[in-house]
Amino acid sequence: MADEPSLLERIKRHDQQALAEVHDRYFNQIYHYINYRLGDSDTAADLAGEVFLALIKALKKGKPPKTSLSGWLYAVARNLTADHIRQKVTTVPLIEDLEADTPSLTDQIYIAQLTPTLKQCILELTDEQQHVIALRFGQGLSLADTAELMDKSVGAVKALQHRALASLARLMPLEVQQDG
């Protein structure tokens, strides 16, 4: 499989094989990102499809991604998701299944209390905070990878992550915070 810079060079030349490889490599990641933020798999699939069609449009206009292909795809996904949220505020069931983490009984009780609250609170975050949360916790990316995709320093992402989590904690009902 080609590395990202050479893949980017090939799609700039409208190489059909490279364009197919881009879809095969990044579609699931982009879909998961959008689905994480929207909690709507049907809309997420539509928007993920739009992200890749946007790439074709950009190539047609002669304005391809300059440096980072994945960064460009995530940026388009972020904008489309934010637009969608602005147009239609929905309930956002962020996490449906937490069994895989098998937390302790105390944690389970706490999470059971927090989950519906957080689902409501997540939309109160800024778009940038939602973006960093989706990349770090939805995509499971490292700080360094998140920083690269967001074109920010690791320190800036660390601070953004802290502010996002702190905002969520502040938005939570008082009794939930005090229970800890």
Added chain:
Amino acid sequence: MDKFESILDESISALQAGVPIEEILAEAPDYAQELRPLLYAAMVLADPNPVLVPKERKEALRTQYLAQAAALPAVKPTFNDKMRAVLHIIRRRLTKGALLNDLVTVGLTVILTLIMTALIVSFAARDSIPGDLLYSVKRISETIRLSLTFDDQQRAELENTLNHERITEIEQLIKLDRAAVVHFKGVLDTKGENLWVVEGLTVFLPEDDFIVQGDPQEGDIVDVVGSLRTNNILIADTIIKESNRP
């Protein structure tokens, strides 16, 4: 604040690795109160079982995407693209291993080419006679053969063969009626006043500008340098006694 952010990130990493929250908080008791709600939030935010897009849906979106991709106009590489491609190849060849590989390849190619050229030229020169373009090549290859022959007996046999070759060359020159400077060794058969016979060849001794070294006598081996003229007369320039009668 930076310290807390680092502790928070380390705690999140531990949480993602499956460490229970209470253990994480016990490691940082001073920050436990502030960390606890953030870690619970982080735990809830994790997405351990992401929903997969249905295969048919994904395939339909891929087909739509590829159809639009196929409609893109072909892009001819610009001069900059070509230059980038050339630079990319050069950069790949500039690694230590690739450079060494290139040097070895070029070195071996040059050596093999030189050896092949030398072999072909010396083969072409094997029948040349004095005055021919390739005669010097023939003499050089003979010198190399002599210098590479270390056994005394074999060396003596080779020298004898080469001496006969010189006599044969002079006979060919006489047959072709060609003038040339000649150099040969042989037995002094007859020693007259102005005419000597060396290895069956008649050698005239000029009155002036003529050098004889060692007072050679009949039966001695002599080294002769002279000029063969078109009238088949061989005039000696120097005659040097090499050794006494064997």
